[in-house]
Amino acid sequence: MTELMPAEGVFSLMWLLIALPLAGAAVLLFGGRRTNTWGPYLAILTVGSSAVIGILMLLGMMQNSPEQRSIGQTLFTWVFVGDFSADMAFQLDQLSIVFVLLITVVGTLIHIYSLGYMAHDHDKRKFFGYLNLFVAAMLLLVLANNYLLLYVGWEGVGLASYLLISFWQIKPSAAAAGKKAFIINRVGDVGLSLAIMLMFVTFGSVGFQDVFGVAGQASEGTLTAIGLLLLLAACGKSAQFPLQAWLLDAMEGPTPVSALIHAATMVTAGVYLIVRSNVIFTAAEWAAIAVIVVGMITIWMGAIIGSAKDDIKKSLAGSTMSQIGYMIMAAGLGPIGYVFAIFHLLMHGVFKAGLFLGAGSVMHGMNDNVNMRRYGALRPLMLITSTTFIICYLAIIGIPPFDGFFSKDDIIHASFERSPIIGVLAMLAAGLTGFYMTRMVAMTFFGKARWEDDVHPHESPKVMTIPLIILAIGATFGGLSLVYWGNIETWLEPVTGIETIELAVPAWVFELTTLVLVIIGAVIGWMTYARREVPVEAPRGSWLTRAARKDLYGDAVNDVLVVQPTFYASRWLVWFDNKGVDGFVNGSAAFIGGLSGRMRRYQTGFVRSYALSMVGGAVLVVLALVLVRAS
Amino acid sequence: MNPSNYVILSAVLFSIGAVGVLVRRNAIVVFMSVELMLNAANLAFVAFARMNGNLDGQVVAFFVMVVAAAEVVVGLAIIVTIFRTRRSASIDEPNLLKF
Amino acid sequence: MTDVATDVNTGELVVFWVCAIFAVVGALGMVLSRKAVHSALWIALTMINLAILYIANSAPFLGMVQIIVYTGAVMMLFLFVIMVVGVDASDSLIETIKGQRVASILLSLGLAILLIWGVGNGLVESQSVGLEAANEIDGGNVQGIANLIFTKYLLAFELTSALLITAAMGAMVLAHRDRWQDNPHQRELSIARFKDGGHPGNLPNPGVYARHNAVDTPALLPDGGTSDLSVPRAVQARGDERPLDRVDIAQVHEITEGKSE
Numbered sequence: 009m010t011e012l013m014p015a016e017g018v019f020s021l022m023w024l025l026i027a028l029p030l031a032g033a034a035v036l037l038f039g040g041r042r043t044n045t046w047g048p049y050l051a052i053l054t055v056g057s058s059a060v061i062g063i064l065m066l067l068g069m070m071q072n073s074p075e076q077r078s079i080g081q082t083l084f085t086w087v088f089v090g091d092f093s094a095d096m097a098f099q100l101d102q103l104s105i106v107f108v109l110l111i112t113v114v115g116t117l118i119h120i121y122s123l124g125y126m127a128h129d130h131d132k133r134k135f136f137g138y139l140n141l142f143v144a145a146m147l148l149l150v151l152a153n154n155y156l157l158l159y160v161g162w163e164g165v166g167l168a169s170y171l172l173i174s175f176w177q178i179k180p181s182a183a184a185a186g187k188k189a190f191i192i193n194r195v196g197d198v199g200l201s202l203a204i205m206l207m208f209v210t211f212g213s214v215g216f217q218d219v220f221g222v223a224g225q226a227s228e229g230t231l232t233a234i235g236l237l238l239l240l241a242a243c244g245k246s247a248q249f250p251l252q253a254w255l256l257d258a259m260e261g262p263t264p265v266s267a268l269i270h271a272a273t274m275v276t277a278g279v280y281l282i283v284r285s286n287v288i289f290t291a292a293e294w295a296a297i298a299v300i301v302v303g304m305i306t307i308w309m310g311a312i313i314g315s316a317k318d319d320i321k322k323s324l325a326g327s328t329m330s331q332i333g334y335m336i337m338a339a340g341l342g343p344i345g346y347v348f349a350i351f352h353l354l355m356h357g358v359f360k361a362g363l364f365l366g367a368g369s370v371m372h373g374m375n376d377n378v379n380m381r382r383y384g385a386l387r388p389l390m391l392i393t394s395t396t397f398i399i400c401y402l403a404i405i406g407i408p409p410f411d412g413f414f415s416k417d418d419i420i421h422a423s424f425e426r427s428p429i430i431g432v433l434a435m436l437a438a439g440l441t442g443f444y445m446t447r448m449v450a451m452t453f454f455g456k457a458r459w460e461d462d463v464h465p466h467e468s469p470k471v472m473t474i475p476l477i478i479l480a481i482g483a484t485f486g487g488l489s490l491v492y493w494g495n496i497e498t499w500l501e502p503v504t505g506i507e508t509i510e511l512a513v514p515a516w517v518f519e520l521t522t523l524v525l526v527i528i529g530a531v532i533g534w535m536t537y538a539r540r541e542v543p544v545e546a547p548r549g550s551w552l553t554r555a556a557r558k559d560l561y562g563d564a565v566n567d568v569l570v571v572q573p574t575f576y577a578s579r580w581l582v583w584f585d586n587k588g589v590d591g592f593v594n595g596s597a598a599f600i601g602g603l604s605g606r607m608r609r610y611q612t613g614f615v616r617s618y619a620l621s622m623v624g625g626a627v628l629v630v631l632a633l634v635l636v637r638a639s
Numbered sequence: 640m641n642p643s644n645y646v647i648l649s650a651v652l653f654s655i656g657a658v659g660v661l662v663r664r665n666a667i668v669v670f671m672s673v674e675l676m677l678n679a680a681n682l683a684f685v686a687f688a689r690m691n692g693n694l695d696g697q698v699v700a701f702f703v704m705v706v707a708a709a710e711v712v713v714g715l716a717i718i719v720t721i722f723r724t725r726r727s728a729s730i731d732e733p734n735l736l737k738f
Numbered sequence: 739m740t741d742v743a744t745d746v747n748t749g750e751l752v753v754f755w756v757c758a759i760f761a762v763v764g765a766l767g768m769v770l771s772r773k774a775v776h777s778a779l780w781i782a783l784t785m786i787n788l789a790i791l792y793i794a795n796s797a798p799f800l801g802m803v804q805i806i807v808y809t810g811a812v813m814m815l816f817l818f819v820i821m822v823v824g825v826d827a828s829d830s831l832i833e834t835i836k837g838q839r840v841a842s843i844l845l846s847l848g849l850a851i852l853l854i855w856g857v858g859n860g861l862v863e864s865q866s867v868g869l870e871a872a873n874e875i876d877g878g879n880v881q882g883i884a885n886l887i888f889t890k891y892l893l894a895f896e897l898t899s900a901l902l903i904t905a906a907m908g909a910m911v912l913a914h915r916d917r918w919q920d921n922p923h924q925r926e927l928s929i930a931r932f933k934d935g936g937h938p939g940n941l942p943n944p945g946v947y948a949r950h951n952a953v954d955t956p957a958l959l960p961d962g963g964t965s966d967l968s969v970p971r972a973v974q975a976r977g978d979e980r981p982l983d984r985v986d987i988a989q990v991h992e993i994t995e996g997k998s999e
Contacts, residue, residue: 611736611737612734612737612835613734613735613736613737614730614731614734614835615730615731615733615734616660616661616662616664616730616731616835616838617835617838619660619661620661620838620841620842620845623657623661623842623845623846623849624845626849627845627848627849627852630849630852630853630856631852633856634852634855634856634859637856637859637860638859642795642861642866643857643858643861644754644758645754645791645795646857646861647854647857647858648758648761648762648791650849650850650853650854650857651762651850651854652761652762652765652784653849653850653853654846654847654849654850654853655762655765655766655769655846656765657842657845657846657849658769658842658843658846659765659768659769661838661839661841661842661845661846662769662833662838662839662842662843663769664834665774665777667774667777667778667816667819667820667823668768668769668771668774668777670816671768671777671778671781671816672768672769674781674808674812675765675768675781675784678784678785678788678804678808681788681792681800681804682788682791682792685791685792685795685797685800686795688795688797688869689795689796689797689866689867689868689869690861690865690866690867691867692867692868692869692871692872693869693872694869694872694873694879694882694883694886695886695890697797697799697800697879697883698883698886698887698890698891700797700800701799701800701803701883701887702891702894702895702898704800704803704804704807704808705898705901705902706898706901707812708807708811708812708902708905709898709901709902709904709905710905711812711815711816712815712905712906712908712909713905713908713909713912715815715816715819715909716908716909716912716913717912718819718823719819719822719823719912719913720912720913722822722823723915728823728824731834731835
């Protein structure tokens, strides 16, 4: 690890990155109803300021030499117990700054977008307050310099996610979805807390510098355990198999929330965790393999679900699962993949936010209907929305020169280095991505209009379309500029390390094959959903379609494995409590009561009776003494 | 004659005192029985002092007398107080503290 | 038994048996008397005999204290209280608590047997050292006890003083009775005297205007009759009133003018 540089100049404002949105959240959440009018602007201002500070910091960092780009700032000693201490301290390095920019810039755009999207909600201030809280927690997560502080941010984003998913809590489904997300996330959080405890026991510290510095000395078994626990945490937060079930329900939240939290930033926290802990995963071979397996399963699960859902947001959520699966898998590949995982994460954050916001814009014009079978032929009516959506669509399926082409092809390329099987599976999934995204675009913007009667589609206001345009521009040029101009590989290299891919086959062969597969998938999708009539009622479909509509039985599995046993266990415990515990307690109380009722008869009130028992006792004592003496 | 005769006499007197405490109902007589038991104990102390050849037993007997005197004073005052309110010196009368 | 004893001579043997019998008789008498006064007298007998036994046991100081404190002070206190509570109050002999009497006697008998058995077992072989040597060290029994009290047992001795003070305070507090109203003064007393129409003034003295002034001689009234009020009722009840008939006028003259006709 490189030594941390002291925070000077613009970097001394590091704490402000977090403090500004946090202050905004405090004002909005404690300020009451009167903040409804100006509160949203304050929220945008705080996040925008953080974004400006982040950009200034990036510029400052670029002036430094690569060895001096890791900057630490310690505010105060936060926890100090015996040998253990944890500081309220931040670490800004090449990895963190990528996240900071993603969070603050995309966050600002989504804040602005929400101004239009939530214009008529009478609890605007709460919404913006929660969003600010989320941004603050997420920044804390990526800026923390120890695992304990990271855990605070980790829980903070979980809280914000819960609050925002069930923001419209008058809908029972939204309230249930919030709880579901929270509870499933708890499973992952247990993994993270256990990992932190194990680190403390093993290394005596939870700071990044300390842990990574001495990680090599620990046994491989311990490192594997820590790695698997971290993977569990990542699965919970990033909706990876087997903790994927909450993400689809999380779409009950407002669309900007889906874009910011459940597509661009929070769900990628798992990827951040694994990449940040790269030292541990590099040393623990089997943990890394588990990461690849989990990632691969989720790529396919997400893609299959995304292909079958008619709900535009849930389809996008399946796509998000699948894309994060790519990142997780890339992170499992080792130093060869870390850079591409982060690269894809960044690109995905941009284009998936664009897709979600575009979907929100469509819903805005369609009376909040999410059923794609009720869309169709919207392109002429929503020119800006459809154009930006299609740009982001091209980015996600990986058509050059859009973002996804660079980041996803790199991942596929790197996975062949690891094993041809992984490579082929990842490549085929890319083809499936082409199919389901084409299906979505075709059903929404092309084909025939299948609108409900009282729907009058219209373009969204500028406050919503401008963020879309900015994101579309990012999706168009972001990948290109980062590869040929910004050179993200060398930028991240000090943090993650890098290995060059050395394969006998040249890189363009993989790129071309992937492209061909994607185009095949897209053409199939186009032929099925744009050229043919799309029925308003969903056909029964194959067994795979039916399974995918039910989230590949994720809920059913959870129900059988966890929910029902818990129900039965609690019923049995209630029965046991009533009959067993209460029976014993009440029985012993009744026994003592009855005994006392009999024994109190000996409390006659006559002093002489008591004296008689005293004499009896004295006789016994003397008898005992005499017998002891005699024996 | 063995000095243990004194101790045996003490035991006899002590038992008679115990019977008096248990059988009599007049509080004053009960008190006298208690005094008899204390005196029996004193006799044993005195006899033991003689047998062991040191005066500690007599000193203890002396303290017993002091304590007995104090006890009698307070006890009789209590009897008088109870008699004043209940017009009776029977120790079976105040038996309200029961089940 | 006598062969074991070294310092118990025949005289003491006699004293022991006499006093022991008296003491036991006194104890039994106390338990068996129906009247509290008799019990008090019986126990006084026991205590005096015990005092004698103390003296016989080389404890002259305790013997004297026994007589002074117990027989003198404590028993007098008992008698005072008996006086307050009522001399004639005697216990009924009917036992009210079921089985109390039988159980008491059996248990006490058992206690006595156990004690005697235990003591007999423990002491039958023992030798009596005697107190002569111990008494000689300080020049006497009283001096020896004083020496112990003021050295080894000083703390206990001081504590007994606190105990006695506390007992005295307790007795005073318990026996004290709150006065609900003021004592009647002369005014209230006079009003009360005239209110019920009784005889407000002094009763007439016996023997006024009579030839005798003994208490059995009723006073003469101006009309020559006699006043019943002048003779104590006890005398009247016994019928010892001096009969006094009407008096001759000449006899009156003789009395007043000191001459006989």
